[in-house]
Structures are given as structure tokens and as C-alpha cells.
Amino acid sequence: MEIGRGAQYKVIDTPDGRVKKIPLSIEESQAVIASWHGTNRAPKSKLPINYIELTKRACRKIKRLIKDYPGIAYTFGNPIFEGEGVYTQDKVPTLGEVLNKSSIAESKLLIDLYIELIIFHWRYGISDVVYNFTVNNGVDNDGRVILLDFGELTSSEAKTRSQITKKRWLHAFSYNQEIPETLKKYYINSMHKRLTTQLLSENWATALNIPKNF
Numbered sequence: 001m002e003i004g005r006g007a008q009y010k011v012i013d014t015p016d017g018r019v020k021k022i023p024l025s026i027e028e029s030q031a032v033i034a035s036w037h038g039t040n041r042a043p044k045s046k047l048p049i050n051y052i053e054l055t056k057r058a059c060r061k062i063k064r065l066i067k068d069y070p071g072i073a074y075t076f077g078n079p080i081f082e083g084e085g086v087y088t089q090d091k092v093p094t095l096g097e098v099l100n101k102s103s104i105a106e107s108k109l110l111i112d113l114y115i116e117l118i119i120f121h122w123r124y125g126i127s128d129v130v131y132n133f134t135v136n137n138g139v140d141n142d143g144r145v146i147l148l149d150f151g152e153l154t155s156s157e158a159k160t161r162s163q164i165t166k167k168r169w170l171h172a173f174s175y176n177q178e179i180p181e182t183l184k185k186y187y188i189n190s191m192h193k194r195l196t197t198q199l200l201s202e203n204w205a206t207a208l209n210i211p212k213n214f
Helices: 026-037 049-068 070-076 095-100 104-122 157-166 173-178 181-194 197-203
Strands: 002-005 009-013 018-023 080-083 086-090 137-139 145-147
Touching: 049 070, 070 104, 070 145, 095 104, 095 137, 104 137, 104 145, 104 181, 104 197, 157 197, 173 181
Parallel strands: none
Antiparallel strands: 002 009, 009 018, 018 086, 080 086, 137 145
16 A cells, blocks of 8 residues: 655555555656646756656665664665565654654764764765655664665765755755754754764774775
8 A cells, every 4th residue: 555655766665564665657757746846837947867866876776875884774674675675674753754753862873863964974975965864764673773765875984065055954855844943042052062074084984895976
């Protein structure tokens, strides 16, 4: 049974307590994005093919990372890849869902854990560059923040640096429309303080035994 659909995947509930993610077609992705904008502001042009390919490319990178470094699998929801861009994953609530049920103190801790996850992934040469943290991340049974959506990852340090310089998180859907107002100041202060180009340089690909861009 389909339980969700984003711009790149449809999400299928599975009997084993996991979910299966299947890439959408270009037409399906176009329809999802158009629905977000509303009838009058829907994008008029077709999505480029490489937009759909982002999911498949990211899956190949994650699969390779987990093969070489199996200890990091939990940070991606222990994915099992079944085909080109198709994988199953632990079924967990999104970070946004957990934030909505948490106290201020608990929410601040979750934001800290989200930032730590970003920096942790930097050490393996990957980074989320869209920062829709409430929908692209989840909280596992051990209370850890994990990455659920692979379609908005990059393995380019230069692109990550550019997004930090632009403070891309200020333009994200999660910040502008999803995070509770009571957390916005803490979130922005924490992101600005922790996600710096200096820290990026100090951490990027330091855990890898492969070139920085792979």
C-alpha cells in the first residue's frame, strides 16, 4: 500500500515493518511538484531527466559507502537496495512528526542531533544540500536522527561549501513552513554556528580511504 509520495519517490508500506521507496517517473514527479505550487503557480516546463537520476546516483553512492563502512548503515535507516534506485528502509517517524510531539528541550536536542548527523556525513564525503530536515530525516527507535531521503545528497565539497555560504537552510520548506515558531531562533542560531565552511574543510571525507569526490 502506498503511504506517501514526494518529488522523487513513492513510499510503499511493507509487511515486515519497513518501507519500500520506488523512484517516480518524470511525469509523476512533475505532477507532485505542480501540486505543491497550486494551479496558478505550477511549473510550466518539464523536469530535466537528471533530476530523476539524482535518486539513482545517490543510491549507488550510499550502497557503496555502506559496503565499505557498514557501521554507518543505521544513519540511512539500514537500507537494502533491490534495484536501480529502489530500496527498503526502516519505517520511522519523520523528524517533523517527532518535533511536533516533543517539548522545547527535547526538540532542541533533536535539532542538535540533526546537525551532528550532517557533520558526521561530511566525514564520509556526502551532504544534504537542501536542508528540508523535517521531511527528509527521521528518528529511529534509539532516538537517533537518521537520513531518510537520498535524492538531495551531493558528494561535492564545492557544492556543499556553496550551500553553506548561501545559508541555503533559510530558504528550505522545513524552515519556512514546518518548524514551530518556538524553535526557529534556536534552529537558525545553531545552524549558523555549527555549519561553517571552516568546519566543512576540517571534516570533509576524513573518514574515507577513497578520493574526496567519488
